[in-house]
Amino acid sequence: MKLHEHPTKLLAALAEGSARIMSATIRFERGRWFVSFTVEQSLPELTPARPDAAIGVDLGIKTLATISEGPPVENPRHYIQAQQKLARLSRRVSRRRGPDRRSGQAASKRWQRANAQRNRVHHHVADQRRDAIHKLTTRLASTYATVVVEDLNVTGMMSNRRLARHVADAGFGEFRRQLEYKAERFGSRVIVADRWFPSSKTCSGCGAVKAKLLLSERDYVCKTCDLIMDRDANAARNLVALAVAASSAETLNGRRADQKTRVTGQVAEKRQPGTASAPQARTPSPEGAGV
Numbered sequence: 001m002k003l004h005e006h007p008t009k010l011l012a013a014l015a016e017g018s019a020r021i022m023s024a025t026i027r028f029e030r031g032r033w034f035v036s037f038t039v040e041q042s043l044p045e046l047t048p049a050r051p052d053a054a055i056g057v058d059l060g061i062k063t064l065a066t067i068s069e070g071p072p073v074e075n076p077r078h079y080i081q082a083q084q085k086l087a088r089l090s091r092r093v094s095r096r097r098g099p100d101r102r103s104g105q106a107a108s109k110r111w112q113r114a115n116a117q118r119n120r121v122h123h124h125v126a127d128q129r130r131d132a133i134h135k136l137t138t139r140l141a142s143t144y145a146t147v148v149v150e151d152l153n154v155t156g157m158m159s160n161r162r163l164a165r166h167v168a169d170a171g172f173g174e175f176r177r178q179l180e181y182k183a184e185r186f187g188s189r190v191i192v193a194d195r196w197f198p199s200s201k202t203c204s205g206c207g208a209v210k211a212k213l214l215l216s217e218r219d220y221v222c223k224t225c226d227l228i229m230d231r232d233a234n235a236a237r238n239l240v241a242l243a244v245a246a247s248s249a250e251t252l253n254g255r256r257a258d259q260k261t262r263v264t265g266q267v268a269e270k271r272q273p274g275t276a277s278a279p280q281a282r283t284p285s286p287e288g289a290g291v
């Protein structure tokens with residue numbers, strides 16, 4: 001196959017015999033052809049940089065993620081920024097004579113040109129978003145032994161149309177998927193806090209739980225202990241506390257790492273076996289574009 005992007009790494013691994021191609025999937029997306037290879041390859045055993053550290057991640061709408069240490073990770077807003085441009089190009093496409101399967105009408109040259117322009121913007125936006133999420137998940141999985149994330153009800157949020165665009169833009173589902181497979185490589189674990197765990201409504205200082213917290217309340221103000229804190233930072237701190245509680249409960253019970261556990265009814269735990277013993281099948285992200 002002739003590829004637009006030279007698969008240097010893949011060819012090198014194949015040449016030295018450390019990888020084997022299991023299958024190839026070809027797909028057509030936004031006017032471009034992609035091929036993804038499923039490769040069987042033994043990967044070196046990696047460990048997180050800080051094997052004793054835990055971090056809480058609160059995925060947000062205003063920022064991509066608030067983490068329990070360090071500055072918040074800003075949302076990749078490229079899609080929203082580019083939407084005006086996209087809308088303008090889409091209008092241009094719709095004004096030109098496109099293909100019509102029923103009447104057999106072929107697309108005009110002008111339509112094809114406009115459509116290609118629009119596809120380019122679509123690609124650019126998608127690439128930037130994917131890049132931001134990849135960087136964040138790699139950083140989290142390679143640094144911390146335990147990452148606690150909230151199980152967001154993504155489908156439920158989609159029904160709220162005002163939130164939907166922002167949520168889709170931030171790519172929550174993709175975030176979790178990446179974090180989980182990367183954690184497996186590093187032998188770190190991902191704890192998914194129950195959707196109903198009140199991470200936002202709980203005071204990280206005294207543990208008091210509020211009955212109601214409006215989305216507009218950006219600061220958490222505790223009436224019990226007078227704590228005032230950024231809403232997301234407070235939630236992230238609660239998630240870390242949950243991770244600590246989960247691991248101490250584990251020690252008390254003498255549980256093995258790879259057992260599925262449910263701690264205090266609040267944590268649904270997913271722990272990856274720390275060893276990368278067997279060769280792992282790995283599906284690389286689209287490798288090589290444009291056949």
Ligand SMILES: [Zn+2]
Pocket residue numbers: 203204205206207208222223224225226227
């Ligand atoms: Zn409090």
